[in-house]
Amino acid sequence: MEKKNIDWSNLGFGYIQTDFRFVSNYVNGAWDEGVLTEDANVVINECAGVLQYAQTVFEGMKAYTTADGRIVTFRPDLNGERMEQSARRLEMPVFPKEKFVEAVLKTIKANEAYVPPYGSGATLYVRPYMFGSNPVIGVKPADEYQFRVFTTPVGPYFKGGVKPLTIRVSDFDRAAPRGTGHIKAGLNYAMSLHAIVDAHKQGYDENMYLDAGTRTKVEETGGANFLFVTKEGKVVTPKSGSILPSITRRSLVQVAKEYLGLEAEEREIYLEELADFAECGLCGTAAVISPVGKIVDHGKEICFPSGMTEMGPVTKKLYDTLTGIQMGTIKAPEGWIAEVK
Ligand code: PLP
Numbered sequence: 390m391e392k393k394n395i396d397w398s399n400l401g402f403g404y405i406q407t408d409f410r411f412v413s414n415y416v417n418g419a420w421d422e423g424v425l426t427e428d429a430n431v432v433i434n435e436c437a438g439v440l441q442y443a444q445t446v447f448e449g450m451k452a453y454t455t456a457d458g459r460i461v462t463f464r465p466d467l468n469g470e471r472m473e474q475s476a477r478r479l480e481m482p483v484f485p486k487e488k489f490v491e492a493v494l495k496t497i498k499a500n501e502a503y504v505p506p507y508g509s510g511a512t513l514y515v516r517p518y519m520f521g522s523n524p525v526i527g528v529k530p531a532d533e534y535q536f537r538v539f540t541t542p543v544g545p546y547f548k549g550g551v552k553p554l555t556i557r558v559s560d561f562d563r564a565a566p567r568g569t570g571h572i573k574a575g576l577n578y579a580m581s582l583h584a585i586v587d588a589h590k591q592g593y594d595e596n597m598y599l600d601a602g603t604r605t606k607v608e609e610t611g612g613a614n615f616l617f618v619t620k621e622g623k624v625v626t627p628k629s630g631s632i633l634p635s636i637t638r639r640s641l642v643q644v645a646k647e648y649l650g651l652e653a654e655e656r657e658i659y660l661e662e663l664a665d666f667a668e669c670g671l672c673g674t675a676a677v678i679s680p681v682g683k684i685v686d687h688g689k690e691i692c693f694p695s696g697m698t699e700m701g702p703v704t705k706k707l708y709d710t711l712t713g714i715q716m717g718t719i720k721a722p723e724g725w726i727a728e729v730k
């Protein structure tokens with residue numbers, strides 16, 4: 390299989406149309422078999438549920454070329470499970486996780502020529518998503534749905550790669566207590582767009598959202614969970630019912646304990662205690678682990694001792710171990726790697 394002629398090492402995080410995508414329709418209460426198609430366009434009625442009431446959920450994952458030339462993806466079963474939970478919360482039919490994994494592997498295989506080579510720094514981003522497709526005008530769930538999976542080769546999510554980020558504490562809230570912050574619904578991202586455009590205008594890379602109930606606790610950013618390292622070398626991540634349960638974060642907690650012998654804890658983290666941490670990072674599929682050098686809270690700067698030039702030492706160890714597992718140079722825990730054959 391010949392790879393596409395793409396300048397892999399200089400890719401940003403953008404959309405490049407690839408050859409195939411998977412499509413399955415839910416009609417009369419059942420999902421059809423689904424097919425791979427070359428048609429990248431979606432044609433739906435003007436009154437489709439997704440267009441009127443934002444009935445859509447999605448997932449994000451990556452395919453990698455390992456050091457020995459295999460194509461793999463990371464814990465796709467967990468993305469499938471999370472998409473089931475997202476669908477339930479928005480009254481959408483569940484696309485079963487086993488069929489989800491099958492569809493993802495099939496779509497990656499069909500776009501093998503776009504999976505960046507090992508060592509290029511790029512990966513193939515995979516975007517499964519689902520939306521209400523039939524006309525809905527009263528506020529209610531759609532009756533028909535479409536599930537799709539497309540892929541796009543990507544480079545680093547944050548420009549500058551591993552240069553530490555500057556984040557501001559946002560005045561906007563992302564998710565309400567008992568709302569939808571814990572699922573991957575498009576609506577959570579729509580409402581973050583104004584905050585991110587404004588953050589960029591003010592010179593910040595991202596927003597730190599606080600818990601909307603008390604505005605005293607750290608939640609997450611628009612597209613990644615937080616991870617902190619204490620001065621004693623303990624890994625700490627925020628616990629909250631209104632943040633997305635990041636698969637990367639859950640994996641890193643396990644990596645910290647089992648591979649690096651570190652203590653790791655998921656607990657509520659107060660804004661007030663940020664100045665006590667030694668390192669900070671953002672973790673997620675797109676972000677991998679992106680180091681944070683500085684958090685600005687309304688003019689008050691919290692500068693982490695790890696500084697503004699490189700990743701902190703513990704963050705770096707976590708990054709190297711996780712990416713080693715994903716790229717096949719470090720043995721993965723049972724069931725973490727799914728090979729595309
Ligand atoms: N939080 C938000 C809001 C996200 O969009 C993402 C990205 O998927 C994450 C966290 C990280 O989750 P994961 O590690 O499962 O990609």
Ligand code: COI
Pocket residue numbers: 448449450611612613673674675676
């Ligand atoms: C991901 O990491 O997969 C996401 O969905 C985050 C998004 C902001 C690109």
